[in-house]
Amino acid sequence: MHANPLERVPAPAVFVVSGLTQYAGAAVAVGLFARLGAPEVGWWRIAFAAVVLVLWRRPWRRAWTRQDLGWSAAFGAVLAAMNLAFYIAIAYLPLGTAVAIEFCGPVAVAALTGRGWRSRAAIAGAAAGVVLLAGVALDSGLSRADAVAGLLAIAGAATCWGFYILLGRRVARVGAGVDGLAIGMSVGSLCFAPFFLSSVPDVLSDGGLVLLLVVVAVCSSVVPYGLEQVVLRRVPPATFAVLLALLPATAAVVGAVMLQQLPGTTQVIGLLCVSAAIALAPPRAD
Numbered sequence: 001m002h003a004n005p006l007e008r009v010p011a012p013a014v015f016v017v018s019g020l021t022q023y024a025g026a027a028v029a030v031g032l033f034a035r036l037g038a039p040e041v042g043w044w045r046i047a048f049a050a051v052v053l054v055l056w057r058r059p060w061r062r063a064w065t066r067q068d069l070g071w072s073a074a075f076g077a078v079l080a081a082m083n084l085a086f087y088i089a090i091a092y093l094p095l096g097t098a099v100a101i102e103f104c105g106p107v108a109v110a111a112l113t114g115r116g117w118r119s120r121a122a123i124a125g126a127a128a129g130v131v132l133l134a135g136v137a138l139d140s141g142l143s144r145a146d147a148v149a150g151l152l153a154i155a156g157a158a159t160c161w162g163f164y165i166l167l168g169r170r171v172a173r174v175g176a177g178v179d180g181l182a183i184g185m186s187v188g189s190l191c192f193a194p195f196f197l198s199s200v201p202d203v204l205s206d207g208g209l210v211l212l213l214v215v216v217a218v219c220s221s222v223v224p225y226g227l228e229q230v231v232l233r234r235v236p237p238a239t240f241a242v243l244l245a246l247l248p249a250t251a252a253v254v255g256a257v258m259l260q261q262l263p264g265t266t267q268v269i270g271l272l273c274v275s276a277a278i279a280l281a282p283p284r285a286d
Helices: 011-030 038-057 066-090 095-102 104-113 116-138 144-173 177-195 197-204 207-232 237-243 246-259 265-280
Strands: none
Touching: 011 038, 011 066, 011 095, 011 207, 011 237, 011 246, 038 066, 038 177, 038 197, 038 207, 066 095, 066 144, 066 177, 066 207, 095 104, 095 116, 095 144, 095 246, 095 265, 104 116, 104 144, 116 265, 144 177, 144 207, 177 197, 177 207, 197 207, 246 265
């Protein structure tokens, strides 16, 4: 049996590709908020990603146990909630800032599951970066109501992100991988479908809008989460959580290029702290 070529690619490199693809999709999504609304765009992203994954993987061919289905379903529900909260947040906050604050979730996972001085030092560096970047949101010129709404939404996304790491690790370890992601995405989209069914006629009657939503789904869900399933099989939750510190940097780059959200001095310093955390991350599983 031939090994998966991705298994030979360094995990940080996989995360760079994953992050750039994911936040390019998010930048496209921001442009759709005025036409459809942030929560609606978030739900359609999950729904179309589920359709793409199910057609690609055909997970019904796999022999599923009730327990494996249960873990995949829980993973999908958390993933859907995380994405909805994130999309609400980026309707108010700059993309790079939102991603950095959301990183509090992975930091909490790393703090609870990591071992050794390298892991602890990496967590400290990442936390310092998040604190600096959180200040950007508070001083960005937003109205107080918008800033509070954005920060509350991203706090919810951060909490879901922490659970996503733990549940995603379990789904990957039982061998479900992308098949589990297909099941999870389907369950997640169905969990929130009652809140968004009213948008179905408007979306499905606009072919251009459907195409853009499919692009968002593929770029922001199918590609990055599929790549993360590969990495989750190779590293423990603490290492995975710290590697996720690459995502604020990639989000800031995409935000600057695609949305003209240029980072200020404080944001750059915060991103440097996150980069230092990556350099200190444990090189292999504990």
